Amino acid sequence: xxxxxxxxxxxxxxxxxxxxxxxxxxxxxxxxxxxxxxxxxxxxxxxxxxxxxxxxxxxxxxxxxxxxxxxxxxxxxxxxxxxxxxxxxxxxxxxxxxxxxxxxxxxxxxxxxxxxxxxxxxxxxxxxxxxxxxxxxxxxxxxxxxxxxxxxxxxxxxxxxxxxxxxxxxxxxxxxxxxxxxxxxxxxxxxxxxxxxxxxxxxxxxxxxxxxxxxxxxxxxxxxxxxxxxxxxxxxxxxxxxxxxxxxxxxxxxxxxxxxxxxxxxxxxxxxxxxxxxxxxxxxxxxxxxxxxxxxxxxxxxxxxxxxxxxxxxxxxxxxx
Amino acid sequence: xxxxxxxxxxxxxxxxxxxxxxxxxxxxxxxxxxxxxxxxxxxxxxxxxxxxxxxxxxxxxxxxxxxxxxxxxxxxxxxxxxxxxxxxxxxxxxxxxxxxxxxxxxxxxxxxxxxxxxxxxxxxxxxxxxxxxxxxxxxxxxxxxxxxxxxxxxxxxxxxxxxxxxxxxxxxxxxxxxxxxxxxxxxxxxxxxxxxxxxxxxxxxxxxxxxxxxxxxxxxxxxxxxxxxxxxxxxxxxxxxxxxxxxxxxxxxxxxxxxxxxxxxxxxxxxxxxxxxxxxxxxxxxxxxxxxxxxxxxxxxxxxxxxxxxxxxxxxxxxxx
Numbered sequence: 001x002x003x004x005x006x007x008x009x010x011x012x013x014x015x016x017x018x019x020x021x022x023x024x025x026x027x028x029x030x031x032x033x034x035x036x037x038x039x040x041x042x043x044x045x046x047x048x049x050x051x052x053x054x055x056x057x058x059x060x061x062x063x064x065x066x067x068x069x070x071x072x073x074x075x076x077x078x079x080x081x082x083x084x085x086x087x088x089x090x091x092x093x094x095x096x097x098x099x100x101x102x103x104x105x106x107x108x109x110x111x112x113x114x115x116x117x118x119x120x121x122x123x124x125x126x127x128x129x130x131x132x133x134x135x136x137x138x139x140x141x142x143x144x145x146x147x148x149x150x151x152x153x154x155x156x157x158x159x160x161x162x163x164x165x166x167x168x169x170x171x172x173x174x175x176x177x178x179x180x181x182x183x184x185x186x187x188x189x190x191x192x193x194x195x196x197x198x199x200x201x202x203x204x205x206x207x208x209x210x211x212x213x214x215x216x217x218x219x220x221x222x223x224x225x226x227x228x229x230x231x232x233x234x235x236x237x238x239x240x241x242x243x244x245x246x247x248x249x250x251x252x253x254x255x256x257x258x259x260x261x262x263x264x265x266x267x268x269x270x271x272x273x274x275x276x277x278x279x280x281x282x283x284x285x286x287x288x289x290x291x292x293x294x295x296x297x298x299x300x301x302x303x304x305x306x307x308x309x310x311x312x313x314x315x316x317x318x319x320x321x
Numbered sequence: 322x323x324x325x326x327x328x329x330x331x332x333x334x335x336x337x338x339x340x341x342x343x344x345x346x347x348x349x350x351x352x353x354x355x356x357x358x359x360x361x362x363x364x365x366x367x368x369x370x371x372x373x374x375x376x377x378x379x380x381x382x383x384x385x386x387x388x389x390x391x392x393x394x395x396x397x398x399x400x401x402x403x404x405x406x407x408x409x410x411x412x413x414x415x416x417x418x419x420x421x422x423x424x425x426x427x428x429x430x431x432x433x434x435x436x437x438x439x440x441x442x443x444x445x446x447x448x449x450x451x452x453x454x455x456x457x458x459x460x461x462x463x464x465x466x467x468x469x470x471x472x473x474x475x476x477x478x479x480x481x482x483x484x485x486x487x488x489x490x491x492x493x494x495x496x497x498x499x500x501x502x503x504x505x506x507x508x509x510x511x512x513x514x515x516x517x518x519x520x521x522x523x524x525x526x527x528x529x530x531x532x533x534x535x536x537x538x539x540x541x542x543x544x545x546x547x548x549x550x551x552x553x554x555x556x557x558x559x560x561x562x563x564x565x566x567x568x569x570x571x572x573x574x575x576x577x578x579x580x581x582x583x584x585x586x587x588x589x590x591x592x593x594x595x596x597x598x599x600x601x602x603x604x605x606x607x608x609x610x611x612x613x614x615x616x617x618x619x620x621x622x623x624x625x626x627x628x629x630x631x632x633x634x635x636x637x638x639x640x641x642x
Binding site for chain 1: 354357452
């Protein structure tokens with residue numbers, strides 16, 4: 001089966017929202033009047049961003065999810081995406097599962113595949129996703145202001161917990177491992193929360209490299225500092241028992257620097273607390289206020305005992321490094 | 322040097338035409354009123370799309386050129402691009418040369434780098450390029466009509482001649498090899514011709530997989546057939562002497578099925594011949610009329626002796642296969 005047959009069989013669908021989809025030299029996109037196009041691209045490589053044993057349906061999901069997470073962090077509404085994929089061989093069962101996982105997430109967000117490129121080679125996936133955002137209304141990393149609250153959605157560290165279990169550094173009960181693995185392999189982009197935070201949040205970023213690393217980008221871009229006063233929850237640690245669950249520092253590493261969380265960290269003025277909670281309720285996404293934006297540069301972390309943590313967190317070294 | 326330092330050093334420039342460039346979760350693009358955004362993506366892998374010995378500046382050029390060629394085939398004006406790149410190691414000299422070659426072509430077409438992704442891994446480059454085209458005015462593969470002339474720009478087969486020299490199947494004088502190698506490694510996207518053909522051509526495609534293979538896409542999309550009556554020139558064969566230059570069938574394979582030409586094949590009604598020549602003159606691009614679109618399905622080729630060629634051309638098996 002040749003390249004063009006592959007494309008036709010698994011990756012061609014009629015374009016509904018876009019003027020032109022798969023099958024020409026270019027796809028055509030047309031944002032609605034007054035809207036800008038938000039663009040994100042992520043390159044995923046086997047052995048670096050995912051394990052060779054990953055379920056192909058979950059890989060299809062994640063390859064799009066990491067891009068939709070970037071759109072969410074901008075407050076953009078998904079519109080379309082392109083898929084460039086290198087495949088070591090033509091494995092129809094693999095392709096069918098990959099396409100099913102990919103398209104299920106795409107359909108859930110009305111995000112249509114409009115073009116791409118297929119070639120032979122070591123498994124590599126590059127998706128470029130497009131979303132619409134009102135002109136001037138995108139949530140940027142540069143908007144955090146002194147006095148803003150710092151918020152985070154959902155829970156952190158769960159994906160990294162699964163990775164550590166894969167690596168054999170922690171042993172988890174089966175149901176805890178399964179839940180953590182789902183966080184690692186099937187991240188749910190916080191699109192609804194991003195949309196609800198338009199006009200409410202002053203800045204936002206999605207957490208892919210770990211809370212502290214990504215928060216650092218916001219602080220640098222905004223020219224401010226921050227104190228993180230409360231560690232966001234790692235939902236699964238309570239259930240993990242034994243192993244890491246007893247070791248505070250390793251838990252903190254998971255939560256603050258684990259990575260692959262695909263939650264949103266965002267800032268908003270204290271006057272907007274009700275609006276933030278309303279956005280959370282409207283989008284069905286739990287949020288927690290975890291700190292404060294300050295004029296003093298740098299990032300300070302206060303531990304669960306209320307005292308500043310002076311130590312360095314384990315460096316970011318997950319697949320994405 | 323970490324990922325973010327790399328990006329900052331070689332791939333960050335202030336966005337001029339786009340609302341937001343490198344450095345946030347997403348880039349922001351805003352086509353002018355009445356314009357659609359044309360999108361093309363190409364994934365290039367070492368050993369498949371380029372040789373490991375390629376000059377990095379030429380690789381930077383080509384990685385963008387193949388995408389700009391797709392924009393040209395749609396009649397789109399380059400606007401911006403994203404770059405996703407996997408690098409096996411941090412080699413500053415390599416990166417500096419790659420970026421220089423990439424940015425020189427980008428600057429020549431006022432096409433700005435607005436975002437991307439950098440990771441460690443086997444050398445792989447995925448560029449997604451964006452161009453503007455008037456709504457409804459894109460040149461498509463589907464527009465060829467019975468009675469249209471078939472045109473091609475420039476010369477074909479030169480890039481494949483270089484590849485065959487690399488493979489050792491042909492021996493070329495040094496100056497011929499250098500010229501052929503420049504066609505292979507530094508293709509010049511026919512942007513100006515594509516723009517000049519808006520409203521003139523009925524269909525267009527860029528020739529990356531070989532004239533006959535790419536023409537086949539146009540015929541299928543348009544529901545027509547064609548006869549190719551005159552082989553487009555391979556500029557370098559006359560100079561090559563000996564070797565392949567004496568073998569008609571191998572020359573025809575180069576010209577009809579060589580690939581990597583990045584010329585435009587397009588159709589236009591006979592009444593538009595003067596307009597096509599004017600577009601060629603305006604864009605400084607030579608064009609040649611090489612055939613006719615017919616209602617009879619299929620693709621017929623007439624040889625230099627005026628008789629139909631019944632044989633199969635060497636299958637497309639260059640790097641892009």
